[in-house]
Amino acid sequence: MKIAVVGTGYVGLVTGTCLAETGNHVICVDINVKKVEAMRNGELPIYEPGLELLFNRNIKQERLSFTSNLAEAIEEAKIIFLALPTPPGADGAADLSYVLGAGKDIALLLKEYKVIVTKSTVPVGTADKLTAVLKAHTDVEFAVVSNPEFLREGVAVDDFMKPDRVVVGTRDERAQKLMAELYGPYVRQGNPIIFMDERSSELTKYAANSFLATKISFMNEIANLCELVGADVDMVRRGIGSDERIGKRFLFSGIGYGGSCFPKDVQALAKASEEYNYDFKILNAVMDVNTIQKKVLVEKVKQYFKGDIKGKKFALWGLAFKPETDDIREAPALYIIDELLKEGATVAAFDPEGMNNVKALIGDTITYGSNQYDILESADALLIVTEWSVFRTPDLDEVERLLKNKVIFDGRNLYDLQKMIDCGFYYNSIGRKIVS
Numbered sequence: 001m002k003i004a005v006v007g008t009g010y011v012g013l014v015t016g017t018c019l020a021e022t023g024n025h026v027i028c029v030d031i032n033v034k035k036v037e038a039m040r041n042g043e044l045p046i047y048e049p050g051l052e053l054l055f056n057r058n059i060k061q062e063r064l065s066f067t068s069n070l071a072e073a074i075e076e077a078k079i080i081f082l083a084l085p086t087p088p089g090a091d092g093a094a095d096l097s098y099v100l101g102a103g104k105d106i107a108l109l110l111k112e113y114k115v116i117v118t119k120s121t122v123p124v125g126t127a128d129k130l131t132a133v134l135k136a137h138t139d140v141e142f143a144v145v146s147n148p149e150f151l152r153e154g155v156a157v158d159d160f161m162k163p164d165r166v167v168v169g170t171r172d173e174r175a176q177k178l179m180a181e182l183y184g185p186y187v188r189q190g191n192p193i194i195f196m197d198e199r200s201s202e203l204t205k206y207a208a209n210s211f212l213a214t215k216i217s218f219m220n221e222i223a224n225l226c227e228l229v230g231a232d233v234d235m236v237r238r239g240i241g242s243d244e245r246i247g248k249r250f251l252f253s254g255i256g257y258g259g260s261c262f263p264k265d266v267q268a269l270a271k272a273s274e275e276y277n278y279d280f281k282i283l284n285a286v287m288d289v290n291t292i293q294k295k296v297l298v299e300k301v302k303q304y305f306k307g308d309i310k311g312k313k314f315a316l317w318g319l320a321f322k323p324e325t326d327d328i329r330e331a332p333a334l335y336i337i338d339e340l341l342k343e344g345a346t347v348a349a350f351d352p353e354g355m356n357n358v359k360a361l362i363g364d365t366i367t368y369g370s371n372q373y374d375i376l377e378s379a380d381a382l383l384i385v386t387e388w389s390v391f392r393t394p395d396l397d398e399v400e401r402l403l404k405n406k407v408i409f410d411g412r413n414l415y416d417l418q419k420m421i422d423c424g425f426y427y428n429s430i431g432r433k434i435v436s
């Protein structure tokens with residue numbers, strides 16, 4: 001099938017590449033001309049495990065191409081995916097200007113029936129708004145479909161190729177048939193396409209992200225309580241996670257959720273609820289807990305150094321908001337760096353993929369290592385911020401040799417407490433007892 005994908009961020013690139021992989025012909029369009037030029041030369045603009053191979057293979061086999069010309073991209077496409085940003089506006093509600101603006105541009109170019117699909121995360125009622133914008137600018141028939149994307153960065157290819165489910169919101173029968181044909185190769189028994197109306201589909205996406213964020217904030221509160229009552233959050237997690245009704249996943253306490261989705265989507269759902277005069281109390285608590293949790297590690301540091309960290313040097317392992325990505329959007333590391341610098345401390349950081357993005361954002365306000373060890377030299381403490389696998393099994397003798405003090409603050413609970421006792425480190429993690 002011929003497909004157009006509008007927007008080549010994470011979602012557009014994964015969608016376009018994975019749809020090409022099953023034999024579709026995909027043209028991706030982006031307004032960023034430089035990015036289009038680079039992609040035409042085989043440069044993948046994001047770090048995502050497994051994507052580069054598929055990206056290059058499909059370009060080579062002429063199933064995947066790039067343009068900055070919308071007319072060229074959609075001319076022969078039966079389905080047009082919108083994978084455009086929906087950032088928070090000044091009031092926290094999702095900014096729909098990219099999606100609705102593209103709707104108008106597409107309407108002006110329509111010559112025959114096409115299916116226009118929102119892959120972007122958009123609030124309830126957006127399909128209706130998009131339909132109205134299109135109708136105002138064309139008499140040609142079309143269908144607007146809501147098809148939220150549930151991929152996680154770092155495992156995005158697997159999530160797209162083998163989804164838990166595909167949600168398709170449309171009451172247009174022609175569009176339902178086309179979407180069923182398109183997603184046929186990706187869905188399996190037990191992992192179905194779930195057809196529903198547009199509004200339910202739009203809400204499903206926000207409900208999924210908000211529920212997961214709620215699980216995380218809940219576990220972060222349990223962790224804080226563990227510290228007060230002398231319990232171990234890892235034990236509690238294992239104890240409750242074995243109950244199938246609760247499930248083992250997304251119960252890891254840490255330094256708050258980040259990334260390009262949870263913070264913005266939880267806020268947008270709370271805001272959208274307000275517009276319907278509904279006070280979504282749980283979501284407000286989830287956000288409050290997350291704001292506090294992002295500061296937990298720095299609070300622990302300040303407490304250890306008796307409130308005075310001016311002139312101290314801190315080494316950070318991890319900058320990306322999670323492992324296996326170079327994405328630093330709403331990364332807890334940025335909040336931690338900001339707090340440490342504000343207190344007059346200096347920061348040296350290492351991240352396997354995220355350093356260039358941080359450099360572009362905050363430049364040389366911190367220093368960057370060429371490996372995880374060189375930043376430890378004469379640092380007053382090590383802070384573990386992102387759980388990259390290279391940080392899981394460090395050479396502790398080397399850590400001890402380089403650090404000024406044998407002090408580790410771990411925001412991701414990577415190490416066994418007994419091991420840290422045996423090695424003689426002061427080790428302060430989340431929701432567990434402090435060892436020294």
Ligand SMILES: NC(=O)c1ccc[n+]([C@@H]2O[C@H](COP(=O)([O-])OP(=O)(O)OC[C@H]3O[C@@H](n4cnc5c(N)ncnc54)[C@H](O)[C@@H]3O)[C@@H](O)[C@H]2O)c1
Pocket residue numbers: 006007008009010011012029030031032035083084085086098101102119120121122149150151152153260261
């Ligand atoms: N990043 C994720 O993991 C993820 C997962 C699921 C859903 N989502 C949702 O998908 C949407 C896109 O997210 P993203 O992270 O891929 O965005 P992004 O910001 O990384 O990329 C958006 C791209 O769209 C391009 N663009 C902007 N206006 C354009 C226009 N008029 N025409 C063509 N291209 C245009 C930009 O140049 C950019 O390349 C958001 O609504 C997001 O909430 C994101």
Ligand SMILES: O=c1ccn([C@@H]2O[C@H](COP(=O)(O)OP(=O)(O)O[C@H]3O[C@H](CO)[C@@H](O)[C@H](O)[C@H]3O)[C@@H](O)[C@H]2O)c(=O)[nH]1
Pocket residue numbers: 121149150151152153154209212216249250251252253254255256257258259260261262321322
């Ligand atoms: O037990 C956990 C799991 C995650 N996190 C944090 O939660 C954030 C988000 O993690 P994750 O969900 O793995 O990353 P994303 O790539 O942002 O994916 C989420 O956001 C996407 C965009 O909407 C959705 O498509 C995905 O389904 C949804 O998982 C990160 O800061 C993680 O560190 C925790 O603190 N504890």
